[in-house]
Amino acid sequence: MTEPSTPPQVLFYEQGASWWWLLAGPAAGAAMALIQLSAGYGIQWLVPGIFFVLVTGFLWIQVKAARIHTSVELTPDHLRQGEERISIDDIVRIYPEPTGPDVAKWQSSRALGELTGVPRGRKGIGLKLTNDRGAQAWARKHQRLRTELTRLVEERIPPEPSA
Incomplete structure (x- = not known):
C-alpha cells in the first residue's frame, strides 16, 4: 500500500478576497425593496x-478572480503569488524596506x-x-511575509555582511 502524501507545511497564506462580499447582493435587493416600499x-x-x-453575479466574478490572482502561499519549498510559483531556492536575497523619499531600485x-x-x-x-x-x-500582511521569507533564505544562505 502506498502512504498518502502529506500536504506541505504552509508558513504564510492570504486568500485574496472574502466570500462575505457576496452579501452585498441580498443587501442591494433589500435596499431596492425598501425604496419601493417607502415610495x-x-x-x-x-x-x-x-x-x-x-x-451578486458581478461580485462573484470579482471575488473568484481575486482569490485566484491575489492569493499568496509560502511553504518551505515555494512561494506562490497568484498563479505564479517560484522555488525558494531561486531567491538569493530579500531587500530591506525602503526608507525615506527615494525609490529603491527593486521597486x-x-x-x-x-x-x-x-x-x-x-x-x-x-x-x-x-x-x-x-x-x-x-x-497585505507584508511584514509577516517578509519575516518568513527572510528566515527561509537565511537558513539556506547566510546574510550578507553590512558595509
Whole structure:
C-alpha cells in the first residue's frame, strides 16, 4: 500500500478576497425593496430580484478572480503569488524596506504573479533572484511575509555582511 502524501507545511497564506462580499447582493435587493416600499408602490419583486442577481453575479466574478490572482502561499519549498510559483531556492536575497523619499531600485522590478503590478492594498517586498534577476513579492500582511521569507533564505544562505 502506498502512504498518502502529506500536504506541505504552509508558513504564510492570504486568500485574496472574502466570500462575505457576496452579501452585498441580498443587501442591494433589500435596499431596492425598501425604496419601493417607502415610495408607496408596494414591493414589486422584479426590480429587487434583478439587483440581487446582478450585484451578486458581478461580485462573484470579482471575488473568484481575486482569490485566484491575489492569493499568496509560502511553504518551505515555494512561494506562490497568484498563479505564479517560484522555488525558494531561486531567491538569493530579500531587500530591506525602503526608507525615506527615494525609490529603491527593486521597486521598479516586475511583480510576481500574472498581474501587471503589485495589487492594490498590498505592499511589495524586493527579491533578488538567481541569474541576477529582480522581482517583487507582495502581500497585505507584508511584514509577516517578509519575516518568513527572510528566515527561509537565511537558513539556506547566510546574510550578507553590512558595509
